[in-house]
Amino acid sequence: MNFEHSDKVKDLIARLESFMESHIYPIEKEREKWLQDPTKLWQPWPGADAIKQKARDAGLWNLFLPHEYGAWSPGLTNLEYAPLAEIMGRVSASSEFFNCNAPDTGNMEVLAKYGTPEQQERWLRPLLDGAIRSAYVMTEPDVASSDATNIATTILPDGDDYVINGRKWWISGVMNPDCKLLIVLGRTLSDGPKHQRHSMILVPRDTPGVEIVRPLSVFGTYHSPGGHAELRFTDVRVPKENLVLGEGRGFEIAQGRLGPGRIHHCMRSIGQAQRMLEHMAHRVDNRVAYGRKLSEQGSIRQDVAKSFCEIEMARLLTLKAADAMDRYGNKVAKDLIAAIKIVAPQMAQTVGDRAIQAHGGAGVSGDTPVAQLFLTNRYVRLTDGPDEVHMAQLGKLKIAEYTAKPLR
Ligand SMILES: Cc1cc2nc3c(=O)[nH]c(=O)nc-3n(C[C@H](O)[C@H](O)[C@H](O)COP(=O)(O)OP(=O)(O)OC[C@H]3O[C@@H](n4cnc5c(N)ncnc54)[C@H](O)[C@@H]3O)c2cc1C
Structure with a gap:
């Protein structure tokens, strides 16, 4: 196994890091303040479009879209994209500046992989341009949605339409x-x-019968401007040609959609853990308690060392999963995809917890990015399927694999 990035990826890493340095870290606080201002709720931060244009001009646009999508794709493999997603992940929600943010990335992959030419022209093109945003609408309040076969919303044929x-x-x-x-x-x-x-x-967002019931908060904040909402669909009518792939093929598409999405979350989690650890190292090297720097305390050094080991293990597992997806496809790589989705957000949460503790009160404040990145990883343990579901699937797969061979 070769652990070196190719020259092409090294060049992209250098360009992306320089872009983050010039355009993203400097506006992080200002944008955060805007997004948390209740008077600006659901209004995108006004500086976003200019930064997106710069990212597009710099060739740092749509990097997530795998190479197999030909003309639509900038041509990277999952393995090549992994270190880039890690860098973007360091700043909350910064992947949108590069048009690499969930849920649009998964939705673009669905359209690129399964959409008709008409669906691609109407929806994929403006999504790839960053001209519009999209949502993925699966989870329901009335059923345990981690078992997606429970999903009860109906999409029923009626003449030339489906009614939802x-x-x-x-x-x-x-x-x-x-x-x-x-x-x-x-x-x-x-x-x-x-x-x-x-x-x-x-479903076009403005179709009659689509109603926003309420926005939901996550640990007390609304994640403006995209947010997370409860929706009601009442006799929502769309033409039959809006169906993707065919009747009864929803899970086939969902599997294709969620593999890459899961690993993108993990790549970002690793960047977040790395950043929290760097903040921790700076803090403990600049703080004196009981006559010596915190960085000279054995327990603090242990926390830094354990965090480094855990980040490195998760990073290598992510790269292995990405490489397996490229070589053998998402279906064959499903054990590694499940493994990294179990490991990475939990690891980042643990590293974040240590970083918060080492910061003292500052760790839970908004003065450093640590508190927010820690919370992000708590809810990523639910998004795209809770940890337990991935563990149940991975455990089942591995028991079947090991028991298929004679015991030695
Ligand atoms: C911030 C955020 C953003 C989200 N964005 C989207 C989105 O854009 N679109 C969308 O459709 N959904 C979205 N979700 C929903 C998310 O995917 C679901 O919350 C998740 O899949 C779990 O479904 P549920 O909430 O119905 O939990 P349930 O299915 O009720 O499960 C509850 C708990 O039961 C346990 N559990 C479940 N199965 C097992 C098992 N087999 N073994 C042991 N324990 C088990 C787990 O601990 C699980 O957390 C988002 C969620 C959050 C928090």
């Missing part, structure tokens, strides 16, 4: 005024194998 009825929640990005497209998962068929009853359909 149901309740959804935790729909990220939908509060953003630029959100124009909803990709909705619902039940189309009431019988047949339970993984072949659901479908995915494209």
Whole structure:
């Protein structure tokens, strides 16, 4: 296994780090203040468009889209993208400046992989341009949605249309005024194998019957401008050609969508853990208690050492998962994808916890990025499936694999 990045990736890393230095770190606090100002709720930070244009001009745009999507893609493999996502992850929500943010990335992959030419022209092109935003609409308040076969919203044929009825929640990005497209998962068929009853359909955000019930807060903040909302669909009617791939093929698409999305979250978590550790190191080297620097305390050095080891282990596992996705496809790599989704956010949460402790009261304040990055990793342990679901799937896979061979 070669642990060296190629020259192409080294060049991209250098350019991205320089871009972060010039354009992202300097505006981090100002943008955060705007996004948390209750009088500016759901209004995008006004400096965002200028930075996006600079990222586009610098060739740091849509880097997430894997090379197999030909003309749509800037041509990187998952392995090549991993260190770049790690760098973007260091600043909360900065991947949007590079058009590499969830849920749009997963939605663009769905359209690139499964969309018809008409669907691609109408929705994929403006998404790739960053002209519009989108939401992925699966989770429901009334059923345990970690088991997606429970999803109860109906998508039923009626003449030339499908009609959608149901309740959804935790729909990220939908509060953003630029959100124009909803990709909705619902039940189309009431019988047949339970993984072949659901479908995915494209719903323009302004379709009559789509109603925002309320925005949801995460640890007390709204994650403006995209937010997370509860939605109600009442007799929402869209033409039949808005269905993606075909009736009953929703889970097939969801599997294709979630593999890359999961690993992108993990890459960002690693960048966040790395940044929290760097802040911790600076803090303990600049603080004296009981006559010596905190950095000279054995327990603090242990915390730094353990954090370094855990970050490095997670980073290598992420790279291995990304490499397996490139070589053998997402289906074959599903054990490694599950493994890294279990490991990375939990690791970043643990590193963040140590960093908070070492900072004392400053650790839970807004004065450093540590508190926010710590909280991010707490909820990433739920998004794209909770830890337990990945563990259940991985455990099942490994038991089957090991018991298929004679015991030695
Ligand atoms: C910030 C945030 C953003 C989100 N964004 C989106 C989005 O854009 N679109 C969208 O559709 N959804 C989104 N979600 C929803 C998220 O994907 C779901 O919350 C998640 O899949 C879990 O579903 P649930 O909340 O219904 O939990 P449930 O299914 O009710 O599960 C509750 C808990 O039960 C336990 N559990 C479940 N299964 C097992 C098992 N097999 N073994 C042991 N324990 C188990 C787990 O601890 C789990 O957390 C978001 C969630 C959050 C917090």
